[in-house]
Amino acid sequence: MLWWLRARRVTTYLSGALLAFTVLTVLLQDTVARLPSFLTGGDNPVVAMLLVPVPLYATLLLCLENRLPAEATAVRTVRLWDVGLALATVAAASLVGLVLGAVLDAPAALSLGRNTAFLCGLALCVRPLTGPAGVMVPVAWLTAVMLFGFRQGHPLFWTVLPREPGDPASLVAATVSLLVGLLALALHRPPTRT
Helix, strand or coil: CHHHHHHHCHHHHHHHHHHHHHHHHHHHCCCEEEEECCCCCCEEEEEHHHHCHHHHHHHHHHHHHCCCHHHHHCCCCHHHHHHHHHHHHHHHHHHHHHHHHHHHCCHHHHHHHHHHHHHHHHHHHHHHHHHHHHHHHHHHHHHHHHHHCEECCEECHHHCCCCCCCCHHHHHHHHHHHHHHHHHHHHCCCCCCC
């Protein structure tokens, strides 16, 4: 397992990304950015906290792309360790969001775990089809949410990310996205670099 951690560069990359995630959460808290809306012609009040998971899930995908040539014939369950790494990343993001949301009294931080789960799941779902370029699919989702996902200041049902922390439909969407993404991660064997 030690070689797997070194090959994935977890201690170097992912720990730094989690630190950046925490710092961004503290700095942004409930900051609202006014972005243009293409549906209403006005502006959308978008909570800047929606962008906080992007560096974390992107770094997770970077770690998952770091493979050794020996993994093509590995007997050990390397793909299950990758699934565990993705779950641990989402769990750490959830913990940071819950703790900082309670300590800083920032309601937007409470949905960071759900948002990270949704974005990670979305990226992992498309990764078998797009490879490393799949990291941009959640960014496209975020862009669509910011530009088309609000009507008169309220998020539409499909947006998932800006919804209230306890919204049942968003929780189900994030859970399904993460589970399907983890299944894709467990079943797909990406090519190794030589």
